[in-house]
Amino acid sequence: MPRPSPEDLLALQATARRVRQDAVRMIYTAGSGHPGGSLSVTDLLTALLFREMKLDPTRPDWPERDRLVLSKGHAAPALYAALAERGFLPREELLSLRQLGSRLQGHVDRNKLPCIEASTGCLGQGVGMAVGMALDARLAGRAHRIYAVLGDGECQAGPTWEALLAGAHFRLSNLVVLLDRNFYETDGSTEEIMGIEPIADKFRAFGFHTLDIDGHDFSAILAALEEARRTTDRPTAIVARTVKGKGVSFMENKSSWHGKAPNRAEAEKALAELGAELGVPAR
Template sequence: MANVDYEQLQKTATEIRKGIIKAVHSAGSGHPGGSLSAADILTALYFHKMKVDPKNPKWEGRDRFVLSKGHAAPVLYATLAEKGFFAKEELLKLRQMGAMLQGHPDMKGIPGVEMSTGSLGQGFSSTIGMAIASKIDKKENRTYVLLGDGEVQEGLVWEAAMSASHYKLDNLTAILDFNGLQIDGKNEEVMNIHPIKEKWESFGWVVIEIDGHNLEEIIGALDKAEEVKDQPTMIIAKTIKGKGVSYMENQAGWHGSAPKDEEAQKALEELGGAR
């Protein structure tokens, strides 16, 4: 961890947040809240931890990342564009007919997308197969998956969690974007998911709790996950929905609403300019 340039990573996270705002504003629809909350997590993965090659997206030795909460596609797209998988100009075509970037990730049409996701829980389930395949093939690559806290209300998630533990998938790291809000409001009011740490532990997972906006804690947790043997790891990342944009923070209404012109301009100014 001594060689980590946290200042540069923070700048990258800010650029990703700008990309999210620009994409959703241009589309006039999308999901900014849960995309902004996950920007630091994806920054740590793609710009520090994961082995990927933008020039060769299908490189066999790559690590895999699956965005199980597929509606947060803007954060994945902005990250992939920042990493160089495709031109940033594509972000401005989000959700437009004939464009590459759909409302949810498409593994057949977007470089760097490992799994088409959208139906909650299915992306997470697919990573079980990926991790098992790597074990069978005796490959050293790792599989990472990001879930939403509203998503873990799905029964499919817990079937997959049980399978990951049963098959001792220590090459699988799941991260829970725990911002406390979903489209209908607070998790605890829609469908209480607590005690979340104890639930994952009871399913045989090693659980690490962190501040999901602290890059040092995120990277430290990812490092610890690599040391775990015979168990999958769940990183519960406490985050803020809409992080980085004052009027979006902790507001469930920004789960799936696009900023209008003045709102987008204000967001970009808060993030350091419209560049």
């Protein structure tokens, strides 16, 4: 893929801003959800869905499509908003998040929403499912690629490391693991609760080609994904250093915003910082 032009980068930033706006609107309307990790992962999801991945919104079941597994399934609002922006679901549907009967479950559900590749939510299982998909693609002789987006809290879970071991053992060069390294989990800082650093060294030691980048810098994200494509002997891990709650000053680097919805005043303030009106009815 050609290097992104300055215009491309500006367009991605604008898209990510709209995704963040919608994610906050959705969580406000739902009255619950996970704003911190949705806002930190938005740029990674935007880079994947709008630039990196081979996708066709008119054919969510296209066999050749690239696969995205959101292992940190609680960042569902960001993914739904990005998928809507990409044309996979109507934007009007977004405000149904977490309501009875909605396709937009609190954690992503492939049986309710067809463009979701894997249902996740309980942490530590996404990379394993992605490893299975990568093995399947290899067995089938298909060239599509598998992207697993991992949270840093999940790096405390044993099965994450089991799956990384397997990805390296099977030399799955069609697998890319992106770590949304936002440094906070529900109860506080990851390093105070159960430290995972030096995390890039750990991925390296597990056999992944590992890159350490700023997860809010689109040119860095796209360059890392490009390097992953050129890595044909093993899987790639991208440690994307991000800011929890990115874009909303009072949510940034606050674990208290891991799993809490803003009230109306907070939502209005958040949207103002993100450059838009809240524009949704009071809940």
